[in-house]
Amino acid sequence: MEKPSSNTDEAFPAFSNFSNLNCIDISSPDIQKSVSLLKQACLDSGFFYVVNHGISQEFMDEVFAQSKRFFDLPMSEKMKLLRNEKHRGYTPVLDELLDPDTQVNGDYKEGYYLGVEVPEDDPEAQKPFYGPNVWPFADLIPGWRQTMEKYHQEAMEVGKAVARIIALALDLDGDFFDKKEMLGQPIATLRLLHYEGRVSDPVKGIYGAGAHSDFGLITLLATDDVLGLQICQDKDANPQIWEYVAPLKGAFIVNLGDMLERWSNCIFRSTLHRVLGNGQERYSIAYFLDPSHECLVECLPSCKSEKNPPKFPPVKSGAYLSQRFKDTHTDLRSYQKH
Structure with missing residues (x-):
């Protein structure tokens, strides 16, 4: 892939290598080729x-234009939409701390969470991550809600299509993840992200987003053309080697989450990644597709043997995600103090 032009290399000469990722064509009739390419990608990176x-x-x-319109609002307007205990709404800069071992402060990014819309009087709304979304006033950003709801639905279909190829790559039935208790009633979270123009400095512990692996099944990431995302293919290496992932117009960058690593008994990997700011503003849109609250994530039959017994205990999806969010986000009570 041709190396994109960016001033990032000058900012980070030590981190100027690029990752060479496989490209999966979802529309291709050659499903075996897609499965083969995806399987290799999941084993490698x-x-x-x-x-x-x-x-x-x-x-x-x-969608990107509407995202920018929101983040351009005055802080006073955005704080009226501060995220709630269901993780819906606005997350200010430094709200999230993904890598406490290396970061001095939280992430230098602001975000907005949107999930599956469930009316408040629906019994399902009692579950974590379910409930009504928090929406900006319609006259503030006309058409914003309609755009985001449409995108949430369309991204979900893409995610389910990717999950079917992943199932085949794990020697499962193609519809394995389509079951009601898995992606039939998913926890699906859309997150708009805006990285301010602050320059990251790994030596000083300043990052756009600290090093982390995603929590759930898969993530679909759409980005603008500003470089920033890096991956570390071997998190146990010392020193760790970080590679940039080049933006590719019209493509999603897809990565596996920790739940899939648990399901596959570490055969497929959730990979450490982070975002470095280079002085330019950067926008991205992440879509996290995760199984339903009651889904029991346990080692798949095709991923264990006498020589490779299960490495993780079974865990309920909703409980696992709730704990991971609690570990990485600022306690909401701290905002009330201010």
């Missing part, structure tokens, strides 16, 4: 591109 996914570039541009 846990990251790959997905193209021809069915979401038009025109609509993607609109």
